Amino acid sequence: MIPFDPRGLVNRALLVGVSEYDHTEPPHGVPGDLPAVKHNLNRMREVLTGGQVFGEQDVKVLPSPYLADFGQVLQRSARQAEGLLLVYFAGHGAIPSGADELYLQMRDARVIAGRHTVFHGAEKIGDLLATVLATSAARRIVVVLDCCFAGNAAPVREHFDDKRRVLLLMSVQANHRIDAGDARTPTPFTAELAALLDEDRDATLSDLADRLGERMAALGLRTLRDDPWEPQLRTDLGVDVLLRSGAAGRGRPVPAPVPVPGPHDPLPGPPGPDPVPRPWLRTVLSGASARLRGVCATLMGLVRSVLPPRPSWRTVFRVVLPAAVVTGLLGLGLFRLGLVGGDDTVCVPPLELRVLTDPDLEPTVRAAADAYLTSDRNITDDGCRRTGVTVYSAGSSDVVGALRGQSGAWREPPDGDVNPQRDIGPQPDIWIPASRADVDRVEDGQDTDADASLEADEEPLAYSPVVLAVPQNIASEALEERTGLSLDEMIGDLTARDANATVRRPDPEFTDVGLLATVGLYGEGGHAVARGERLVAQPGSPSPTAADLLCTLPDDDAVDNSTAALVPEFLLRSGVGCDPTTRSPRLAQYPEDVPGVEPVFVRVRWRGGDRDEAARDASAEGFRAWLTGEQEGGQVFARDGFRSADDQKLLDDEQVAEGVLREPAPLDESAGRDAMARALDAYQDAGGPGRVLFLLDSSGSMAGLWEGPSGGPGLLRQSLGGLGGRDEYGVWTVAGDDPAHATLLPLGPHARADAERAVGTGARVRDAEADPHAALLAALDEMRERGDDRPQLIVHITDGEDNDRLTGDRLDDVLAAARTSGVPVTVVSLQSGGCDRDRPDRRIADASDGRCLDADDDLGAALHDEVARTGTGEG
Known part of the structure; x- marks a missing residue:
């Protein structure tokens, strides 16, 4: 493997270190400042500028930037780089509860709980990679992350078509936090990385990664979960880059860089005629001719496996030719990597099936595919494989949407935002969703001129409640x-x-x-x-x-x-x-009203994909037959704990997991198309802009609970952080009998500053009692009349002193209205015990499927979270 040598090209390094944060106090602050990171930037600049790849003018240091500033400088560096672009980040890293994405927290970072964006002032690693890939002509992009959860960036890289250009060095494995170390020295990972870069030798990224792991293991460094601290490297096979030239190379002429095609480079023309080979070379070439024929066949097989049925010329130039160059360079090496069958038969690489599945099914489907590849059914008499299988997964709603309405863009991506090949993966030959209802949802709304057609098996492969x-x-x-x-x-x-x-x-x-x-x-x-x-x-x-x-x-x-x-x-x-x-x-x-998982085999056919239709059909049918075989694919599903699709009994009734019932009954029937579509639409609507009506008790008894952040107006103002510019909200003050409330802020969208000002200057305690009965009935009527698909919430902030007017028939009236309104009521009682089970506030909250909070709770944080679940967050 010859590493890419960027010397002599326009290279750029962006060193980002966030040592100081504006928000470090709870509830929304990051864990604290990171003084060690200051030393990281100085040390990394020192070692990078001393090694012929980067000059002083090529390295940009960005200490503790705000998110907006970081984005601008990143784009500028990405545009300038032509050879190597290196982006280094040290600071706080964070992941959401699902650990599906890594966020790099900049100086203005805050963490605000809610349904939508949790990490404000932070750069999502997927967006960072998209930025450098989209705007940079650099031939190699190296991203180095020194932060907690750095390893969570690895899966994100895999989603990019152009990931071969990107080399990712991460300080620690996924889902692990790390210690920043002594404030007087660089962080442990960067200290070791810089020490290796400072040695008098050429330093490639892969060599650095290998030696980093050895050094950190020798030092006994461990993560905060007390596991060994293991740096991670993600690159494509055979891809490496020179980051620094050692002292032995100083003073020598800079060699011409290894020609690696950039994303926008024209293709090279055909080479001139070779000189007549010398006799010894002619002998070598003659003896290698059979092997070279095998290599050529291998190359054609690789081309078929990476291309969709009808590739565009853009795909040919960007995917096939680089693969051809690499294959040609490896030459005889490919022969020695095992592309042989029995008796040294040269095996032509088999046709590759692309199998797309639901993310929760991917481990089982992948295990089944691995078992099939080496099964007797897939091996010829010569010992060669008949079929290869590539398994990948993508979000279920994205797949349904793409097959239903974007199959044309999937087959031939336009120059625009819609690109299923980028966002989901290659066109599948086989789709294994977790429910037959997904197939029905696609076919129910599919375009009449769709480029993909589905042929689903009648029976599921297995079942799991x-x-x-x-x-x-x-x-x-x-x-x-x-x-x-x-x-x-x-x-x-x-x-x-x-x-x-x-x-x-x-x-x-x-x-x-x-x-x-x-x-x-x-x-x-x-x-x-x-x-x-x-x-x-x-x-x-x-x-x-x-x-x-x-x-x-x-x-x-x-x-x-x-x-x-x-x-x-x-x-x-x-x-x-x-x-x-x-x-x-x-x-x-085992809830009786929750449908179970029923993976189903679906053959996907693409318009114009008839180049190798017969061979692809045979391969797909061979895999299907094996997958549905009781003693073949059925054994994989049995081993993973699935049940029979016929009688819902465990496929392996001997090794039953602890906590599982052998024969639970009754179990729900299969999911229906309409039920799943309706649930998804409702879920998406529930995550949209919301509507909140606040009722603020302003009766005389509230005088002692009015001032400060824990008073009624203070709690209300704090909760406004859970609402955004697209949400509608209003404030009623509740005191007196006729009328029982006054409008302080009308229902509608508001700028947060305006809303806080209205509450702060306009809310006043009145010398009157409150009538919660009348105010709550009016609020429920108001929200019912405005009823639409928006999530809605009523918040009642009260000291409960006037609950003697919420008894008997008056309480029954409010409870009946709350049960039928479909609008949850969150009652915030400013007295201890206000939410005891038999108290009116608790009963109203329960009847409406709302929540009751009282002085025994952390009212500020709890109310903010309740409002944030209805609203879209700060905007």
Whole structure:
């Protein structure tokens, strides 16, 4: 492997170190300043400018930038670089609860819990990579991350078509935090990296990564989870780059760089005629001719495997020719990498099937594909493989949307924002969704001139119910509480046993498991959206997959021990990729109204994809036949804890996971197309702009609870951070009898500063009693009349002194209206015990599927979170 040598080209290095943060206090601040990072920048600049690749003018140092400033400088550096672009970041890194993305926190970073963006003032690693890829002509892009959770950047890189240009060096493995070390020296990772770069030798990135791991292991460095601290490198096979030339190279002429085609370079013309080979070379070439013929066949197989059925010329130039160059350079090496069958038969690479599946199914489908590749059914008499299989996954709603309305863009991406090849992956030959309803949703709304057609098997490959996996310490072992109940009833029983119990589900837009769970949460007809969302409310975004959810919960023992998870039953057998010794043992409960997972085999045909149609059909049918075989693919599903699609019995009834029932009954029927589509639409609407009406008790008894951040107006102003510019909200003051309320701020969109000013200057205590009965009925009527698809919420802030006017028929009137309105009411009682079970405030909140908060809670944070679940966050 010859590393790319960027010397002599226009190179740029951007060194970003955030040592100082504006917001470090709770509840929204980052963990603290990082004084060691100041030393990182000086040290990295010193070692990079001393090694012929970067000159003094090529290195830009950016200490503690704000997010906007970082973006501008990054784009400028990306545009200027032609050879090598190096982007280095040191500072705080953060991940959402699902660990699906890494955020690099700049000087203005804040962490605000809510449904949408949690990390303000932070750069998402996917956006950073998109920026440098889109704006830079650099032939190699090196990104070095020295922060907590740096390894979580690795999966993001895999989603980019042009990822071969990007080399990613990460200070630590995924889902791990690290110590910044002594404030007087660079951070541990950067200290070792700089020491290696400062040695008198040529330093390539791969060599640095190898030696970094050895040095850090020798030092005994460990992460904050007390695991070995292991730097990570992600590059494509055979890709490397020179970062610094050692002292031995100083004073020598700079060699011409290795010619690596840039993304916008014209293709080189054909070479001139070679001289007549000398006799010894002619002999070598003659003896290698058979091998070279095999290499040529290999190259053609590789071309077929990476291209869609009808490639554009752009794809040919950007994908095929670089592959051809690499293959030609490797030449005989490819022959020696195992492309042979029995008796030294040269094997032509098999036709490659592209298999797209649901993210929660990917481990099982990948295991099945791996087993198929080496099975007798896939091996010829010569010992060669008949078919290759590439398995990948993508968000379920994205796949359904692309097959339904973007198949043309998938086959031939336009120059625009819609590009399924980039956002999902290559055109699939086979699709294995987690529910047949996905196929029905595609076909129901598919374009009449769609470029993709689906042929789905009638029977699913297997079955797995979606269960409520309850921590054993708060679970009931009574059979009547584990089966035969609705999901709503099960959650009610759970919270009755443990008031601190919570429930979480994976992202309904990313995986079918989350959407199937949502069908049960919203109830028959999908009408209980607000209640369903409140049952699974959580800080931050939901985990992208069920496996991620089960892997994230153990990060906090208290959360793990009190949180039930809506996940497919098979995960209780096959497990997830995190330490099982830290996970709370769980019992599975089987809600009768939540459809199960039913993976189905779907052959996808593409318009114009008839170049190798017969061979591709044969390969797809061979894989399907093996996958549906009871003793073949069925064994993989059995090993992973699936059930039979016919009778819903465990495929492996001998090795039953702890906490799983052998024959739970009844189990819900298959998911319906309309139910899943309705649940997804409702979930997406619930995440849109919201509407909140605040009722602020301004009666005379509130005088002692009025001033300061914990007073009524102060709490209201704090909660406005959960609302954005697209949300509608208003404020009524409640005092007196006729009328029972006055409008302080009309319902509508507002700038936050204007709303805070209106509350701060206009809210006054009156010498009158409040009538909560009349005010609440008027508020419920107001929100009902405005009823649309927006999430809605009523917030009643009161000291409860006038609750003697909420008794008897008057209380019954409010409870009846609350039950039928569909609008949750959050009652904020400023007195201790205001939310005891029989108090009017608690009963009104419960009747409306809302929440009651009292002086025993952290009212500021709790009310902010309640409002943020309805609103879109600061905007």
